[in-house]
Amino acid sequence: MDFIAIGNTMTDSIMNQDGSCTEYHMGGPSPFAYAGIRIWNDSCSMITNVGEDYNALYGDWIRKNQVCTDGITVVHETTHNNILTYNEDGTYGASNLAPHDYATEMGYMEVKPEQIEQFTKGAKAVYFFFDAYNPVFWEEFARIKEKNGFEFMWEASGVTSTPEYLDRIKKIISDCKVEQFSINYPETKSLFGVDTREDALAALKTLGVPFIIMRDGKNGMYTIKGDKHYLIPSVDMGKFIDQTGCGNCSTGAAMYAYYVTRDPVMAGIMANISSGYNICQFGLTQQFTPEMRTRAEETAQQMYADYLQQHGLNKQDL
Amino acid sequence: MKYAAVGNFITNRLQFVDGRVVNDVMGGTAYGIEGLRLWHDDSSIICGAGTDMDKHYGAWFEKNHLSREGIRLLTDHTTYNYVQYRPDGTYYENSIVGTKVYGWNNFGYLTPTAADVERVCGGIVGLNICRGLDHFFWSEIGKLKNSHCFKVMWEIGTSCCVPENLERILDTLQYVDYFSINLPETKSLFGVETEEECLAKLKELDVEFTLFRVGEKGLYSIAGDQHWFVPCLRWDGDIVDPTGCGNSSTATALVALCEGEDPIMAGIMANITAHYNVRQYGPVFDMSHELRDEMTALAKKLRAEYPDQPAPLCQ
Numbered sequence: 154m155d156f157i158a159i160g161n162t163m164t165d166s167i168m169n170q171d172g173s174c175t176e177y178h179m180g181g182p183s184p185f186a187y188a189g190i191r192i193w194n195d196s197c198s199m200i201t202n203v204g205e206d207y208n209a210l211y212g213d214w215i216r217k218n219q220v221c222t223d224g225i226t227v228v229h230e231t232t233h234n235n236i237l238t239y240n241e242d243g244t245y246g247a248s249n250l251a252p253h254d255y256a257t258e259m260g261y262m263e264v265k266p267e268q269i270e271q272f273t274k275g276a277k278a279v280y281f282f283f284d285a286y287n288p289v290f291w292e293e294f295a296r297i298k299e300k301n302g303f304e305f306m307w308e309a310s311g312v313t314s315t316p317e318y319l320d321r322i323k324k325i326i327s328d329c330k331v332e333q334f335s336i337n338y339p340e341t342k343s344l345f346g347v348d349t350r351e352d353a354l355a356a357l358k359t360l361g362v363p364f365i366i367m368r369d370g371k372n373g374m375y376t377i378k379g380d381k382h383y384l385i386p387s388v389d390m391g392k393f394i395d396q397t398g399c400g401n402c403s404t405g406a407a408m409y410a411y412y413v414t415r416d417p418v419m420a421g422i423m424a425n426i427s428s429g430y431n432i433c434q435f436g437l438t439q440q441f442t443p444e445m446r447t448r449a450e451e452t453a454q455q456m457y458a459d460y461l462q463q464h465g466l467n468k469q470d471l
Numbered sequence: 472m473k474y475a476a477v478g479n480f481i482t483n484r485l486q487f488v489d490g491r492v493v494n495d496v497m498g499g500t501a502y503g504i505e506g507l508r509l510w511h512d513d514s515s516i517i518c519g520a521g522t523d524m525d526k527h528y529g530a531w532f533e534k535n536h537l538s539r540e541g542i543r544l545l546t547d548h549t550t551y552n553y554v555q556y557r558p559d560g561t562y563y564e565n566s567i568v569g570t571k572v573y574g575w576n577n578f579g580y581l582t583p584t585a586a587d588v589e590r591v592c593g594g595i596v597g598l599n600i601c602r603g604l605d606h607f608f609w610s611e612i613g614k615l616k617n618s619h620c621f622k623v624m625w626e627i628g629t630s631c632c633v634p635e636n637l638e639r640i641l642d643t644l645q646y647v648d649y650f651s652i653n654l655p656e657t658k659s660l661f662g663v664e665t666e667e668e669c670l671a672k673l674k675e676l677d678v679e680f681t682l683f684r685v686g687e688k689g690l691y692s693i694a695g696d697q698h699w700f701v702p703c704l705r706w707d708g709d710i711v712d713p714t715g716c717g718n719s720s721t722a723t724a725l726v727a728l729c730e731g732e733d734p735i736m737a738g739i740m741a742n743i744t745a746h747y748n749v750r751q752y753g754p755v756f757d758m759s760h761e762l763r764d765e766m767t768a769l770a771k772k773l774r775a776e777y778p779d780q781p782a783p784l785c786q
Binding site: 204205225228229230252254255256258259260261262263265286287288289290438 | 521545546565566573576580584585604607
């Protein structure tokens with residue numbers, strides 16, 4: 154497969170303000186990023202660990218969409234599940250197990266380097282949601298990336314988006330030759346100790362990553378290429394139901410779009426269109442159809458033309 | 472590697488009831504290794520570890536010629552926990568700091584999977600597994616057991632031992648040859664009160680052997696519908712630290728049974744391991760052949776006190 158989404162798989166339930174919870178829905182960084190890519194291209198797959206129950210949870214969706222299961226590995230009795238509670242600023246908490254049980258299970262379900270080595274052979278670009286904690290893992294990842302020769306989009310986890318991990322994040326970016334980087338605005342403020350979008354964008358530009366997206370909730374996202382940045386507004390593709398996974402979904406789509414177009418405006422638009430579809434249901438986009446792709450492509454082309462015109466930009470200058 | 476303990480290194484900071492604090496104590500499945508290695512040279516561990524493992528375990532591995540074949544260095548930090556003993560004998564345990572690096576996420580990432588066992592199980596005769604009820608793990612172990620013909624000793628975790636898990640535990644036992652459980656766990660699991668009731672319930676389990684540990688009193692070896700009480704072998708010197716007695720004695724029972732000893736001797740050897748385990752913080756440091764000779768002589772002497780001659784379970 155050309156485009157790969159790596160990370161945990163989870164089943165999510167959303168806690169409402171009255172304390173009630175929704176049913177469990179498919180989710181986790183790897184499936185959400187996969188869905189973001191799959192809107193645009195069929196040559197994509199996941200590298201993720203799941204439970205024996207994954208066929209019951211995901212089987213219909215996998216069969217209906219002919220999802221490649223090569224990189225999906227059963228390692229446990231149950232797929233990791235979360236109850237998510239959203240805060241007003243878009244951040245969220247996850248709980249359902251005692252904290253140490255939750256963390257132990259999360260750790261057990263994380264993909265191992267040998268899985269990445271095996272299933273990224275021949276890949277063009279790879280998305281991976283992960284934290285900066287484990288230098289042993291990242292050393293191995295750098296070796297695998299060099300060997301398998303893929304382009305890499307790193308979606309930084311919020312847990313290490315703190316000043317004490319900045320040097321380690323820079324080292325990973327350098328050692329892994331990270332080509333694409335994704336982080337949200339609250340995480341950027343935390344990582345660099347800044348307070349405004351201008352300062353956040355300026356700080357991100359110092360990382361030396363060729364293409365960066367800074368996700369900004371309902372405002373959309375900033376895409377950064379070199380010393381230039383672009384605010385790409387969010388896109389309405391249907392009725393809002395649930396925002397879970399939008400960051401993963403849009404980052405996966407941005408990875409694909411930037412790899413294909415090398416255009417920071419088009420990458421942002423396509424990323425926002427993917428999350429525009431993602432908010433239309435709990436969990437993942439249920440069915441990827443040719444009609445959906447056609448509509449997404451037409452929307453992207455129209456928005457792109459409008460954006461260039463509104464901002465007085467020329468395509469060749471991006 | 473002929474015998475392997477499947478689990479995690481957990482280095483401990485121990486705080487005792489009298490206020491003593493001891494840092495950097497080897498623990499977790501190191502006690503399983505101890506129980507195997509005291510009685511058989513070709514014993515070690517299947518686990519994930521941090522690249523720092525030599526800081527606390529390197530000298531012990533070198534001293535005892537322990538194989539590293541089953542160890543994968545996956546992170547930079549081996550699990551390090553804080554254990555606080557309470558006056559009632561229970562204890563509080565948590566990761567030494569709250570971050571993921573040292574904490575429970577790291578512990579989960581380092582926990583060996585069935586695939587980790589598969590990588591090194593050629594030549595294995597016995598696996599000592601201290602684990603929960605994850606059906607996938609156990610069914611994969613069952614497949615490996617069928618193809619490699621090793622024996623499995625399961626030391627069940629305390630948190631599993633509640634009546635609502637009984638059905639799942641009975642299901643898991645299909646992959647297990649030998650079982651180890653203590654008195655409070657047995658009472659909780661079956662909802663019974665006395666040792667006699669516990670023994671009756673444990674005899675109903677579909678395993679070849681059960682090591683029923685009853686704390687300072689000692690243990691029972693159970694095989695079929697028979698049981699033998701093996702009293703604790705008290706150490707007359709200072710009991711420095713009893714941590715790991717259950718893990719190490721369980722592992723020893725596995726080696727004993729696999730090496731052709733009968734159930735009584737397995738219980739005696741298990742108790743002897745605990746007898747040596749309490750003398751220092753962490754496992755016995757120098758597991759020499761001289762020490763094994765001493766332990767073996769003691770085991771033979773104690774065995775002579777039992778008139779029964781049950782058949783060995785493993786020929």
